[in-house]
Amino acid sequence: MEIVCAKARAGSNPVSSASDTILVMEDEQLSETERLNRLGEELNTLQANKNDGRGVNHLRYVVDDLKRGDIVAARADILNQSDKFDCIPDLKQWVIGNLFGDTRHPWESEEDCLKRINKKND
Numbered sequence: 001m002e003i004v005c006a007k008a009r010a011g012s013n014p015v016s017s018a019s020d021t022i023l024v025m026e027d028e029q030l031s032e033t034e035r036l037n038r039l040g041e042e043l044n045t046l047q048a049n050k051n052d053g054r055g056v057n058h059l060r061y062v063v064d065d066l067k068r069g070d071i072v073a074a075r076a077d078i079l080n081q082s083d084k085f086d087c088i089p090d091l092k093q094w095v096i097g098n099l100f101g102d103t104r105h106p107w108e109s110e111e112d113c114l115k116r117i118n119k120k121n122d
Contacts, residue, residue, distance in 0.1 A: 033069035040066030
């Protein structure tokens, strides 16, 4: 059995029977989950105004991932849909700045990533 240290949210079941993991969430994890949830809400608002109010379909998956607090799934969905971001450059920049930070993003070559990291470390 694996134990993950943290406080459980009120009303939640801290035991995951599927993986036999006792989940106890720390305040930092709660704040990260909340931060991702807020980013999800912000991205949802931004995407909803695109395409004459119809929104951007492929970003709705990313919004759902963020609202669940799953940055890994959000980045995977972005990677899978990265070719569609050329028509929404403002949201592409928002995604890079808010969801990737220092991590290599789908539109950055490995060479450019290494240059950026080396420049930052100088």
